[in-house]
Amino acid sequence: MSATVFDVAVVGAGPAGAATARRLALAGRRVVLLERSRFDVPRVGESLAPNVQPLLRELGVWPGFVALSPRPSWGTRSVWGEPEERAHSHVFHPFGCGWHVDRRAFDHLLADAAVAAGAVLLTGETVRDAAFDDGLWHLPAQRLCARVLVDATGRSAKLARHLGAKRLLFDRLVGVATRWTGVGETERGHLLVESAPDGWWYSAPLPEDGAMVTMLMTDADLCATRRLHDTGQWMAAMRQAPSTWQRLAGARRTSPPQAWNAHSQRMLSPGASGGPWLAVGDAALAVDPVSGSGVLRALRTAKAAAEAVEAVLRRPGDAAAVMAAYEADRDDECSAYLPERARYYAAEPRFDSPFWRRRHLAGFRG
Known part of the structure; x- marks a missing residue:
C-alpha cells in the first residue's frame, strides 16, 4: 500500500498542534493531525x-x-x-x-476546528519514528508522508528528541x-x-x-x-x-x-537534521505555570509556527533560514521568560525551605 502524502504532519492535537493545523488547513494546505489519545484522557482544568x-x-x-x-x-x-x-x-x-x-472539551473543540478547516485527524496514533528521504518525511507506522513535520507533543517533546533536539531543563x-x-x-x-x-x-x-x-x-x-x-x-x-x-x-x-x-524547558533544535521540522507550544518552550497560562502561549506560537511552515512550503530553498529565524524567536521568548519567572519567585521571601532556596539562589534565571 502506498503512503498518503500531505504537506504537513502535526504530531500532537493539544491547543498548539490543533491551532497550527487549523491555520495551515485554512491556508489550503493538506494537513494531517496525529493524536496519541482519543481525547479520553483526564486533564487538569484550565x-x-x-x-x-x-x-x-x-x-x-x-x-x-x-x-x-x-x-x-x-x-x-x-x-x-x-x-x-x-x-x-x-x-x-x-x-x-x-x-x-474543561480542558478535555477545549482540546476537542480545537481539534474539531482543525478538521472543519480541512485537516485529517487521526487519533490513537503514537509516532515513534520519522525519517526524511527524497524531499519527504516518512512516518512508516502511519503509512504517510509529509513535506514538513511539526512536533506538538507537549513537554515530552518526543518527536523533537527523536530528531536530535537537546533539552535545556530549568527546573x-x-x-x-x-x-x-x-x-x-x-x-x-x-x-x-x-x-x-x-x-x-x-x-x-x-x-x-x-x-x-x-x-x-x-x-x-x-x-x-x-x-x-x-x-x-x-x-x-x-x-x-x-x-x-x-x-x-x-x-x-x-x-x-x-x-x-x-517543568520549564527549552528544546534546542540541532539545526540541519534532514528535512524541515519545528516544535510548537510546550514542545518548543514549556514555562512555569506561575508565569501564566500555557494555552495562551500555545495559541500565539501556533500562529508563528503556521507562518513558518507556510513560508517553507512556498520557498523550500529558504527552509533553513526560515527555521533558524523561528528558533531565534523562541530563544528570545525564553530569554524574556526566565527573568520574569525569577521576579515572581523573588517576590516571596518568607520561606526558608528547599523549594524556595532553589528559586532564590543567584543564577536561578537559568
Missing part, C-alpha cells in the same frame, strides 16, 4: 485570562468556545509575599472576564492535583494562588457547579521524598496554605492526588 478572547476569535472558534459553557472568571486572588490575600479583578479588562474551562516542577465538589458559591468565580513551604498552591473552579481543581506545585524530588502524592501527606501540606484550605471547607474530594509534569 483557567484562561480575558485576552484569550481575541486569539480564539482570530482562530474562528469563539462561538464554539462559548458553546462549551465555560465558567466566567472574574479575577484572581493571591497570597504571595505576605499573609494577606490580594484580589486582582478582571472587571475593567477590555475583554471582560476570563474563563474556567523539575510537578503539579499534584485533586478534584473537589461542593465548593461554596462565593469561591466559584476566581482563581487562587497561594505560596507555602513546600511550593505553591493553585485552585480554580471547573465549569460544573461546585467543582474545583486544586494543585500543589512542588519539585519532583520533594514530592517523592515527602510522599506528597499520598492523600494524607497532600492534605497535611494543604493545611499550610490557609486560604486554600479555607475555600475548600465543606467541599468533598472526588479524586486522589495525581502528579503531572510541569
Whole structure:
C-alpha cells in the first residue's frame, strides 16, 4: 500500500498542534493531525485570562468556545509575599472576564476546528519514528508522508528528541492535583494562588457547579521524598496554605492526588537534521505555570509556527533560514521568560525551605 502524502504532519492535537493545523488547513494546505489519545484522557482544568478572547476569535472558534459553557472568571486572588490575600479583578479588562474551562472539551473543540478547516485527524496514533528521504518525511507506522513535520507533543517533546533536539531543563516542577465538589458559591468565580513551604498552591473552579481543581506545585524530588502524592501527606501540606484550605471547607474530594509534569524547558533544535521540522507550544518552550497560562502561549506560537511552515512550503530553498529565524524567536521568548519567572519567585521571601532556596539562589534565571 502506498503512503498518503500531505504537506504537513502535526504530531500532537493539544491547543498548539490543533491551532497550527487549523491555520495551515485554512491556508489550503493538506494537513494531517496525529493524536496519541482519543481525547479520553483526564486533564487538569484550565483557567484562561480575558485576552484569550481575541486569539480564539482570530482562530474562528469563539462561538464554539462559548458553546462549551465555560465558567466566567472574574479575577484572581493571591497570597504571595505576605499573609494577606490580594484580589486582582478582571472587571475593567477590555475583554471582560476570563474563563474556567474543561480542558478535555477545549482540546476537542480545537481539534474539531482543525478538521472543519480541512485537516485529517487521526487519533490513537503514537509516532515513534520519522525519517526524511527524497524531499519527504516518512512516518512508516502511519503509512504517510509529509513535506514538513511539526512536533506538538507537549513537554515530552518526543518527536523533537527523536530528531536530535537537546533539552535545556530549568527546573523539575510537578503539579499534584485533586478534584473537589461542593465548593461554596462565593469561591466559584476566581482563581487562587497561594505560596507555602513546600511550593505553591493553585485552585480554580471547573465549569460544573461546585467543582474545583486544586494543585500543589512542588519539585519532583520533594514530592517523592515527602510522599506528597499520598492523600494524607497532600492534605497535611494543604493545611499550610490557609486560604486554600479555607475555600475548600465543606467541599468533598472526588479524586486522589495525581502528579503531572510541569517543568520549564527549552528544546534546542540541532539545526540541519534532514528535512524541515519545528516544535510548537510546550514542545518548543514549556514555562512555569506561575508565569501564566500555557494555552495562551500555545495559541500565539501556533500562529508563528503556521507562518513558518507556510513560508517553507512556498520557498523550500529558504527552509533553513526560515527555521533558524523561528528558533531565534523562541530563544528570545525564553530569554524574556526566565527573568520574569525569577521576579515572581523573588517576590516571596518568607520561606526558608528547599523549594524556595532553589528559586532564590543567584543564577536561578537559568
